Amino acid sequence: MNSRRDFLQKTIQGAALATSGGLLWSYLVQRNAQAVPFALRPPGALPEADFNALCIKCGRCVAACPYATLQLAPVGVGAPLGTPYFQPRQVPCRLCQDIPCQRACPTGALSPQLTEITAARMGLAVIDTEHCLSWQGLRCEICYRVCPLREQAITIDARPRRLSKHAMLLPTIHSDACTGCGICEQACPAEVAAIRILPHAWVQGKIGDHYRLGWKQTDGITQTFTPALSNGENSSSAGGLDYLNDPELKY
Amino acid sequence: MLAIIKSWRFLILRRLTQFGTILLFVGSLHGGWSWFGQPLLRGDLSASFILGTIPLADPFAVLQIFFTGHLAKVEVWIGAIIILVFYGLLGGRTWCAWVCPVNLVTDLAGWLHHHTLPKNLFSLPRNLRYLILLMALLLSAIIGLPAFEWVSPIGAMHREILFGLGLGWTGVLGIFLFDWLVVKQGWCGHLCPLGGFYSLLGRYAQLRVQFNASRCTHCGECGTVCPEPQVLNLKQLAKDNQVLSGACTNCGRCIPICPEHSLQFGWRGTQLTNTYYPPQHHLGEN
Numbered sequence: 155m156n157s158r159r160d161f162l163q164k165t166i167q168g169a170a171l172a173t174s175g176g177l178l179w180s181y182l183v184q185r186n187a188q189a190v191p192f193a194l195r196p197p198g199a200l201p202e203a204d205f206n207a208l209c210i211k212c213g214r215c216v217a218a219c220p221y222a223t224l225q226l227a228p229v230g231v232g233a234p235l236g237t238p239y240f241q242p243r244q245v246p247c248r249l250c251q252d253i254p255c256q257r258a259c260p261t262g263a264l265s266p267q268l269t270e271i272t273a274a275r276m277g278l279a280v281i282d283t284e285h286c287l288s289w290q291g292l293r294c295e296i297c298y299r300v301c302p303l304r305e306q307a308i309t310i311d312a313r314p315r316r317l318s319k320h321a322m323l324l325p326t327i328h329s330d331a332c333t334g335c336g337i338c339e340q341a342c343p344a345e346v347a348a349i350r351i352l353p354h355a356w357v358q359g360k361i362g363d364h365y366r367l368g369w370k371q372t373d374g375i376t377q378t379f380t381p382a383l384s385n386g387e388n389s390s391s392a393g394g395l396d397y398l399n400d401p402e403l404k405y
Numbered sequence: 406m407l408a409i410i411k412s413w414r415f416l417i418l419r420r421l422t423q424f425g426t427i428l429l430f431v432g433s434l435h436g437g438w439s440w441f442g443q444p445l446l447r448g449d450l451s452a453s454f455i456l457g458t459i460p461l462a463d464p465f466a467v468l469q470i471f472f473t474g475h476l477a478k479v480e481v482w483i484g485a486i487i488i489l490v491f492y493g494l495l496g497g498r499t500w501c502a503w504v505c506p507v508n509l510v511t512d513l514a515g516w517l518h519h520h521t522l523p524k525n526l527f528s529l530p531r532n533l534r535y536l537i538l539l540m541a542l543l544l545s546a547i548i549g550l551p552a553f554e555w556v557s558p559i560g561a562m563h564r565e566i567l568f569g570l571g572l573g574w575t576g577v578l579g580i581f582l583f584d585w586l587v588v589k590q591g592w593c594g595h596l597c598p599l600g601g602f603y604s605l606l607g608r609y610a611q612l613r614v615q616f617n618a619s620r621c622t623h624c625g626e627c628g629t630v631c632p633e634p635q636v637l638n639l640k641q642l643a644k645d646n647q648v649l650s651g652a653c654t655n656c657g658r659c660i661p662i663c664p665e666h667s668l669q670f671g672w673r674g675t676q677l678t679n680t681y682y683p684p685q686h687h688l689g690e691n
Contacts, residue, residue: 168536176540180548183555207473207549210466210481211560212452213568217434217444228570234555235572236564260452260460260484261470261477 186234193233194240194334194351196224197247197274198256198264208263211236215255215264221248224255242336242351247276249302249335272303277334277351278358279308279327286348291315291322297338297349298325306331308338325349329358415657422503426450430567450504450563451554452481460484465541465602469551472542489606495655497607501593501600502632502656506566507559510577511593514584515632526587531594531635531652534601541598553598590632593654607651611673614653614660618643620667627659627668646676 187206196215199205215238216224223245227233238255240247249271256264268274279297287294301308306328313322327349336351410417429446430453432438438445443457452462462484470477492500502508544552554560558576565573580592593600621639628634636650637659660668 172536172540176544179540179552179556180544183544183550183552184548186555187550203549204475207475207551208470208477210451210462210470210477210551211554211564212448213434213564214448214452214454216568217447226564226568226570229572236560236570258447259478260448260454260462260481266478 194277196238196255196264197253197276198268200265205263208261209237210261214258218254218258223247242339243347246336246340274333278329278354279332279338279349280352280357282348285344288323288325295323296341300337300341303331412661419503426504427566434567449567461488464489465599466554469545472545473549493606494611496610496612497603497651498654500603502654506562510581511584514581515590517585518589525589529588529595533595534598538598538601594632604651613673614648615669615671616642616646617667620665622665626662630658630662
């Protein structure tokens, strides 16, 4: 009787200890994982949650990087301890054609599906127009000239000014081509870089599916567009929806 | 002199493999050590490549990744299987005593504990490591991150040596103080889930410490130096003729210290015979 009570008590105490220990443990791990937002990952890195789960912290991508771009994160840089990251202002990613870091990854945290380095999306260049020399009216455009995907990831728009001044030549980033290599960030002559690489999730908005950009033929909204009804019928057979544009309709 | 080296032979060999492993990693990373254009040992103790062809991987880390619901590339699975077979043959916890860098710290702490403050503050059950092992896998599944890898002082210390990240030493310092002043062999012998993992593997291991019951005088010398003295249960040993517990780290401390030479390394299932060790002067003494 006594031993059974002992056993039950020990079991409950052990379970309580394991639960509280586990809570503390997972708190520590998750806090470390959430310290992440500004970390820029090597090319091919999976989305942050999958990357963190798969990265075994072996440092082989770091060893494979010929430019010493990649480092294993030390304490206090915002990335989880021991995971690879890079700081483009110091050493940007040079976009090696053969992607040695990704090929060195043993777990697939750097996805083997990345075969073309220009398809890498490590981050997105963002221009602080208030401190960009070009946006102040000076001739700079260094970011444009160093960009390995010039005219795709970054373009220059000319903004004419009054007669005595030359036009402003304004750099603009295009997210569909920008790899986030950070060569522009390193090259920016401003004291603190006015063009920086940030994780997509931190800078990119989303328009929302219900907005229709009518002048873009590709989204299918044209003069002859007829939205499908919720019952599956085509609206052209339902009548009445488009009567203002249909001179033949008689009501 | 030769006798001293002989009696310390396993300790010397263990330090050689421990430092040698670290040196191979450091040399391949920073010194560019290579052979036929391939780095000797690229990576770290979590995952590496020998000469760019043979993958190695920490099977416990790969298991945790698996529990997060992610199938890693085949390469680490092959590496994990190679390591499993290797330590499955050579005694699971051989890794602990012969390779793990934290062993350097805990051995020192254990020595200090023995010579300065040989009283434990409290006792811990040795099976706690299996609970922590289970929790590491459960937590990996729940939070979706390899739970032990993210807090492992082993990985932290090893990466600290290789890459110098800072703060990785704090966990190691904690283990050192804990082992020295709080519980003897507290980390390696009670808490470390990787040690628990290799203990489970070690149950099937082939390299064992063999025991010759007819020579043993029950002096207990082996038990005083053993970091896991429960594996040297003499009654059990007399029955099995060898240390079968997976918790044995194959550190070889007990072998030279036995005054009767009744302990020897040998393959599982083989028997120590009286003539195994050069017996002349012992027979003469008897």
